Every structure is written in structure tokens, then in C-alpha cells.
Amino acid sequence: MDPVHSTRTVLCPADNAVMPRCAVHFYFHNPDQQAGFMEFDILRNTFIQTLRTSLPLALATRMQMTAFTYGGLTASIVDDPPLPPISKHTDDTRTVRRMIDADFAPSTQPPVIFGIPIQCNPLVGDPLVTLDVVYMADGVGIGLTFSHAVTDMGGVARFCVEWSRVARSHYTKSATEHKPCVLNNDRSWFWPCICAEPSPPTPPFVTHLEALATATDTCTHADSSNHSNELFESADTDSNAEPRAARSPIYRMSISAHGVAHIGSVRDAVCPGVSIPNLISAALWQCISVSSPHPTTYFAASLTARTHPTYADYWGNTSTMKYMHHETHQVCRMPCAELARVIQQNVASFTPAEFAYIINQYTSESYLQKLQRFVENDKAPRVMVSNMSRLPVYETDFGFGRPAKVCCPLDVPHGMAAFFPRSRSGGIDIYLRVSDLVVQNVVNHELLKDHITVIVYE
Secondary structure, three states, rough: OOOOOEEEEEOOOOHHHOOEEEEEEEEOOOOOOOOOOOOHHHHHHHHHHHHHHOOOHHOOOOOOEEEOOOOOEEEEOOOOOOOEEEEEEEEEOOHHHHHHOOOOHHHOHHHHHHHHHHOOOOOOOOEEEEEEEEEEEEEEEEEEEOOOOOOHHHHHHHHHHHHHHHHHHHHOOOOOOOOOOOOEEOOHHHHHHHOOOOOOOOHHHHHHHHHHHHHHHHHHOOOOOOOOOOOOOOOOOOOOOOOOOOOEEHHHHHHHHHHHHHHHHHHHHHHHOOHHHHHHHHHHHHHHHHHOOOOOOEEEEEEEEOOOOHHOOOOOOOOOEEEEEHHHHHHOOOOOOOOOHHHHHHHHHHHHHHHHHHHHHOOHHHHHHHHHHHHHHOOOOOOEEEEOOOOOOOOOOOOOOOOEEEOOOOOOOOOEEEEEEEEEEEEEEEEEEEEEEHHHHOOOOOOOOOOEEEEEEO
8 A cells, every 4th residue: 555645634523512622631751851853843843744745735734625535524625734733831830749749740740731722723823833842951841743644543552653763863863863654544545445445234323323322312411403514614613692501520540550460460350352442331331330320331342443454554633532331230240250251352343344444424413412412411321432542642752751651631521431551661640531520430440440530730
């Protein structure tokens, strides 16, 4: 497969509803005050160089919607784009040492990075990528945000590794400059290939759509109007409109490498063959179900077509949610290991044909309407897991060592759990928007209670 540089991108309404941006924060420690530590000009110039080669579409700042094809709104670059926003900041009031001591609580992080805008809608003038670099007394913070239209978190992680290799060859004055690779995100190639997959014998989308409809129809929701046309509208709202109810906060639930190893030993004893994230996901599903008054609870796994060899080198968005649902009392009473096997089977049976069948419905107005209602519904008893715990983000080394911390500041919807690598030595950080009652269930769950720490992360 020869990657193609495309002047078009596809803004998928379904993806935008769940997660409009892919953001990552890196913190690099410089306790010895090393001279020339991550000097800004090299960071900026190599960032642009890597973008132009690896993801040139991200340089676009003016887009024009052209057609509803390739599973979404096809947008083209209107003119030769200027450089994306790249900003340098200084914050002498923050230190990486203090952040390490506080386990990178939000209050210790530089506001200029932690407060990166959520919106990434190029149709209203938002750039497809932004970069903020902040210099502190003992280190450097990097805040990087891509629109979900350009790539997914897997692509972001791969891009950051490529960028760091290019920069490292400059910082270390290597005789051989690293040449960044092209990351194919041309959906006009991906879409015909994925849609050429044969239809699955039992189409999953019937159950998938039924789960969405049932979740929104049976749970109290103040506004059931059609939101499908709002997914790419401006963020400006009517000043006379009634404010929406406050959402539950995002919590970061952290499990150390030692804790993950212990959970792994439990897994080996009670459900060998099940992944550790799926066992943890089963525990989260139980914690949410125990607090639910509704007769049915829902689970969704974010699965990627990139695991199939044909699409392994495609770095556009290749993920979609696969839903299932069970009676609440069954989820609560079922042994965690048995529930984990149910999840594992659901994930293991996922095929490119199923992926194609689901994403072909992304153009359905009925689907978009139900999905938007589902995402906005804080009453829906659900957990939606996006497992990014194996992303190579700690391989991002600009020549001064690996980062002290990599954070994933996602603005996730209610019930979504984003699994992310915790540290260089292992572990998992789970970013989850739920009620405080669910959090209490989590910290008291038999599998998790001795291994998990929780902080509010927004």
C-alpha cells in the first residue's frame, strides 16, 4: 500500500459527538538545569517538518464542506494554509518536581496547557492541530491537540514518536537526520477498502442501534430534540437558552504497575485468556450497574480496524464503538470473571466486516440523532471503554530522556472510560466521567480497592 497525501479530510459526526479532539500532555523533567534543554526553535521547526511529511492535512486552518461521503462530511482545504497555532509560554510558578510529588493533579499543572480549548471544528475556523510549549523552572510541558478528523489517539502517539526522533537528531547533532515517515490518513483509500469487506453473517448494527435507542428512550432526558445538525455548528449558543444541568466531573483512576501485576495474577487464576483491561472494565460495569435504578445497563468497547493487517498502516480514525446490553441485576450478580469473559468474547469476535457494517451507518440521520442523545444523557447506565493503555507515548524522547508524565486530558462523555499508560514503568490511568456514587463503588470493589487511587481531573 502506498500512502497518499490527501487535501481532504472527513469529519465524522459520530466520532465528533463522542470525542471531538485527541489531546496529549507531556512533561519533561530537567532537575540539573541542563543547558539547551528542549530549545523552542528546534521543537517548533521539527514539529512543522514532521507535520508536513507525516500528517500534512493537519496544517489546514480553512476548510470547506464538499459532500457527505466516505462516512462523513468531506472537507477540502480552501487555500494554501498558514502554520497552525504554535505558542511558547513561561511559567515560573510551576515545577515538574511539584507535579511529580502531587501525582500530576490538575491544580499543579500549567493552566496554559491544562486549559487547552475543547473545540476542534475546522468548519468554523478552529485549527486541526495546536501546539503549546511551556518552560518551567525545572522542565518543559508540551500540550498537543489534534482534531479527531485528522487522526485518532493511536495516530497521535505515532506522530509524537516520529516528531521526537526528528528533533532528537537535531538536539544531539546526529550525523544522520531522522526522516519522518508518511502516516497514511487518506480516507478516500480507507473507505472503499473497508466497505469492500463482506457483510457479517449476523449484522451487529441491529443490536448496536437498538441499544442506543433503548438507552435514550428508557432513561430520563430533558431534551430529546434532534441534535444531529449541531455536531459541526459553531459553539456559540443562544444567550436566552436555559443552561444545561451540570455534568458529573471527570475522575482519574490510577492503578500502579504493581497493582496491574496483582490484577493480572487474579486474572490468571479466575479467567485466563481475558485481557487485564477487560477484567477491569467488567469491574467498572458492575460499579455503574450497582448504582443504576434502570433494568438494563450498557457496555461499549472502542475497537479499531488497525488490528487487521490490511489496515495496520492507516493512521486516520479507525475506531468505532460496539455496544451490548444486559439486565442490570445480571451484571450486578455475575462474578466479575464471568462478566469479563463476556466482554472478551464481544471484543474477540470483532471483524473488519463488522466495523464496515457499523461505520456505514454513520451517515444515518437516525443513528446520529440517537447517538447524540445517548452521549448527552447523564442518566444512561453505561460504560464505554476506549483502551489506549498500550500506546507508545513514553517512547517520545527528544534527546533528553523519556517524559516524567504523559497525560490524556479528554473531555469524555458520561460513562466513558479512557485507559491510558500511567508511567514509564507501567500501570494504567483511567479517565472516567461518572457520579461520585459510582466512584465510591469503584474504590470499594473487591478487585480494585487495594490498588486504585482517585482524583478529580478537571
